[in-house]
Amino acid sequence: MTATIIFTIASLTILGLVLALILYFTAQKFKVVEDPRIDEVETILPGANCGGCGYTGCRAFAEGCVNSESMDGLFCPVGGNDVMKKVAEYLGRTVAEKVPQVAVVRCNGNCDSRPKSNNYDGYTSCAVMASLYAGDTDCRYGCLGQGDCELSCEFDAIKMNPRTGLPEVDEEKCTACGACVKACPKMIIELRNKGPKGKRIFVSCINKDKGGVARKACAVACIGCTKCQKVCAYDAITITSNLAYIDYNKCKLCRKCVVECPTNAIWEVNFPVRVPKKVVAEVEKQ
Amino acid sequence: MSKTFKIGGIHPHDNKISVNAAIEDFPVMERAFISMSQHLGAPAEPVVVKGDKVKTGQLIAKSSGFISANVHSSVSGTVHSIEMMPDLAGNLAQHIVINVEGDEWMEGIDRSPEIMREIILSSQEIIDRIAQCGVVGLGGAAFPTHIKLSPPPGKKAEFLLVNGAECEPYLTSDYRIMVENSEEILIGVKLMMSALGVKKSYLGIEENKPKAIKRMKEIASKGYPEIKIVSLKKRYPQGGEKQLIDAIVGRQVPSMGLPIDVGVVVQNVGTALAVYEAVQKNKPLFEGVVTVTGKCMPEQRNFRMRVGTTFESMIFAVGGFPKGAEKLVSGGPMMGKAVSRIEAASVKSTSALLLLTEEETKRGEESNCIRCAKCVDACPMGLEPYLLNRLSRANRLEDLEENMVHDCIECGSCLYVCPADIPLLDTIRLSKGKVLKIIRSRPKK
Numbered sequence A: 001m002t003a004t005i006i007f008t009i010a011s012l013t014i015l016g017l018v019l020a021l022i023l024y025f026t027a028q029k030f031k032v033v034e035d036p037r038i039d040e041v042e043t044i045l046p047g048a049n050c051g052g053c054g055y056t057g058c059r060a061f062a063e064g065c066v067n068s069e070s071m072d073g074l075f076c077p078v079g080g081n082d083v084m085k086k087v088a089e090y091l092g093r094t095v096a097e098k099v100p101q102v103a104v105v106r107c108n109g110n111c112d113s114r115p116k117s118n119n120y121d122g123y124t125s126c127a128v129m130a131s132l133y134a135g136d137t138d139c140r141y142g143c144l145g146q147g148d149c150e151l152s153c154e155f156d157a158i159k160m161n162p163r164t165g166l167p168e169v170d171e172e173k174c175t176a177c178g179a180c181v182k183a184c185p186k187m188i189i190e191l192r193n194k195g196p197k198g199k200r201i202f203v204s205c206i207n208k209d210k211g212g213v214a215r216k217a218c219a220v221a222c223i224g225c226t227k228c229q230k231v232c233a234y235d236a237i238t239i240t241s242n243l244a245y246i247d248y249n250k251c252k253l254c255r256k257c258v259v260e261c262p263t264n265a266i267w268e269v270n271f272p273v274r275v276p277k278k279v280v281a282e283v284e285k286q
Numbered sequence B: 001m002s003k004t005f006k007i008g009g010i011h012p013h014d015n016k017i018s019v020n021a022a023i024e025d026f027p028v029m030e031r032a033f034i035s036m037s038q039h040l041g042a043p044a045e046p047v048v049v050k051g052d053k054v055k056t057g058q059l060i061a062k063s064s065g066f067i068s069a070n071v072h073s074s075v076s077g078t079v080h081s082i083e084m085m086p087d088l089a090g091n092l093a094q095h096i097v098i099n100v101e102g103d104e105w106m107e108g109i110d111r112s113p114e115i116m117r118e119i120i121l122s123s124q125e126i127i128d129r130i131a132q133c134g135v136v137g138l139g140g141a142a143f144p145t146h147i148k149l150s151p152p153p154g155k156k157a158e159f160l161l162v163n164g165a166e167c168e169p170y171l172t173s174d175y176r177i178m179v180e181n182s183e184e185i186l187i188g189v190k191l192m193m194s195a196l197g198v199k200k201s202y203l204g205i206e207e208n209k210p211k212a213i214k215r216m217k218e219i220a221s222k223g224y225p226e227i228k229i230v231s232l233k234k235r236y237p238q239g240g241e242k243q244l245i246d247a248i249v250g251r252q253v254p255s256m257g258l259p260i261d262v263g264v265v266v267q268n269v270g271t272a273l274a275v276y277e278a279v280q281k282n283k284p285l286f287e288g289v290v291t292v293t294g295k296c297m298p299e300q301r302n303f304r305m306r307v308g309t310t311f312e313s314m315i316f317a318v319g320g321f322p323k324g325a326e327k328l329v330s331g332g333p334m335m336g337k338a339v340s341r342i343e344a345a346s347v348k349s350t351s352a353l354l355l356l357t358e359e360e361t362k363r364g365e366e367s368n369c370i371r372c373a374k375c376v377d378a379c380p381m382g383l384e385p386y387l388l389n390r391l392s393r394a395n396r397l398e399d400l401e402e403n404m405v406h407d408c409i410e411c412g413s414c415l416y417v418c419p420a421d422i423p424l425l426d427t428i429r430l431s432k433g434k435v436l437k438i439i440r441s442r443p444k445k
């Protein structure tokens, strides 16, 4: 009886030891060396997992940072320059500062300026609507108003305004991750430099039709009249296929084009309100 | 015994309220808007300029590229302009606008009602004539007919199937021509058979058209023994190419394959008539039968209508917008396209203008999937729409491909049966497009 017990204990102990040894050597042999810096970098990142950096999530981006030679082309739009600086510091590299950007909606045809020519009664999705037809107004380029951009935003920064039927960007919340840019089937949203104190000027329209056609469909469409291009002293405006585009790197924010535009398609944001010239003239007369 | 396809299918109410309206000529409009993109493939290139005088049936635009088709004037008059205009979906296409003056036809078009039975041309000559006359498939996709009748080298057609199923509710244009132009259709079928070099042909008609079946059988038995008239059970989407092939000859077209891969070519009865007119009567394709129907309409009509007639004038020809009409559909309620611009004009393949009331078009509120699997039962392609819908919403393209989303024929059967009113087809169609793009971009083996 005792012999059996002793034999059992002994055999199990030996078996255990042998297996432990095998396990130890296999573990040594197939060890996966993971750079401990990846964990560290991940803790620096905001952890939003939005994919705005182009990677599948924050962990993948951390891996990407650690495994690449320099910081070129790597940017976390949510954390911005601060976070990128911290990551670079930790990895002992330098990083060029990136100008902060913001999502800009390039359509301003609301219910009054761009009347509906038919009613869409299908599924509420811009992508579905765009796959079916040109849209419920006569403008083939404009916002469809079903809110795919709003749905795509992880940061609650873009919201449909029920009054205008157009999305509006909250520039405090927008991290320029680009999710809405990808979501919009009409390619209306663009990431543009935020500008000094948030001041920026852009053409809020992407209608490429000829002036007459565009104007008929929407009262605030860019008609490609080239007036803004002529007035701009800094060569910031180009006009291709009846549509003006302002290069934000060249624009000096002089605002001349804004007044020049006959359809009010050029928007200025975060500028002090100016008194319309007519009013000034009238006040002076009195 | 009537035949039908094996899997899926639904039985929507057929609503063929315009069956008894004989075909009448639609008055020629004041201005015709003729699109250059009436067919699948490259748009045709105009060969006339502003100010030119044209006659009815004159070539006004030439096929450009391999897959393309000629376009002929449907009216006589002066070319007013050549401009970009919206089609029924609001997308721009080049149109030739013609101010109508009288109705003078090109010389050489045989307008007599006499039936020309004798086939004198060789198969290549028939195909050339079809190409010259700009004939396209009138079953929906508007694929140029001469290309379909010239199978790629190495592939041989064994049968020609002719689709007279007209399984879409409301439509009666095919039915009317089968009753009124029966023999012409059979001659058209014979012409296509000799173009393809096939010995046997089947013409499938659904059981709900007994008069058409009877008439076709009668005439076929008298002089067209090589064409067999097949009675089909009433079931949607019987007229789908793959479903029709399964129903009549019991062959399965492989995924991403074409009917010619199983030795079959499918054409529509309307196309057969157009082929007859092109080859035997020298008449290009510039008019066709269009059903103008709807429960809210005071009368139901079948018109022989020139290409380039606006939807607006069709409505006014039948007494203006009826009360309660909410939605205009070009084609049937299942696979037709909503007309978003009434100033858009008809094209060669326009088969119907359907007016629906709000009650008829309303979609129910979407709720959660209850896993009833009705959509799986209904899908004629053997897909699992509820799953494809979920995968589509999550944009899981690899899984979608694995689940054969690219096989979807967009018949809408799943959406029709879903008790939870889930927009199955809407989401599936989106991801189908994405997956097809990926598959096509892969290098061919």
Ligand code: SF4
Pocket: A105, A126, A142, A143, A144, A145, A146, A147, A148, A149, A150, A167, A183, A184, A185, A186, A187, A188, A189
């Ligand atoms: S901006 Fe684009 S995504 Fe947003 S509502 Fe308009 S069409 Fe839809």
Ligand code: SF4
Pocket: A201, A231, A232, A233, A234, A235, A236, A237, A246, A250, A251, A252, A253, A254, A255, A256, A257, A258
């Ligand atoms: S604001 Fe001034 S600098 Fe900027 S685009 Fe307009 S005109 Fe040019």
Ligand code: SF4
Pocket: B378, B379, B380, B381, B382, B383, B384, B385, B407, B408, B409, B410, B411, B412, B413, B414, B415, B424, B425, B428
């Ligand atoms: S629409 Fe597509 S998924 Fe739905 S039943 Fe038809 S083939 Fe199947």
Ligand code: SF4
Pocket: B368, B369, B370, B371, B372, B373, B374, B375, B376, B385, B386, B417, B418, B419, B420, B421, B422, B424
């Ligand atoms: S029919 Fe509708 S509710 Fe039923 S399983 Fe399919 S998706 Fe779900």
